[in-house]
Amino acid sequence: KGYDILRATVGTKVAGIKLGAMYQTQEPAAGGEDSDGFLVSAAYAIDKTVLKAQYQTMDFAGNDRNAMTAGVDYKFNKSTKLFG
DSSP states (O other): OOEEEEEEEEEEEETTEEEEEEEEEEEETTSOOOEEEEEEEEEEEETTEEEEEEEEEEEETTEEEEEEEEEEEEEEETTEEEEO
């Protein structure tokens, strides 16, 4: 069991905003329907806070699945960070 997966990723920083993107294609190792999708992400730091957002979509045998997420990280000190 398992999947054969191929991913391509890219990332950059523009005007203080970290941008990322990924494309993925996968198929069951034993044969069957393949699927593919992509995601895009952004992160922006303000002092000790990082605002994050991500959108992803995946096509499973003709059924699209989409998700959007947002989050905030806060760095209390050098060794403690809150993820939300």
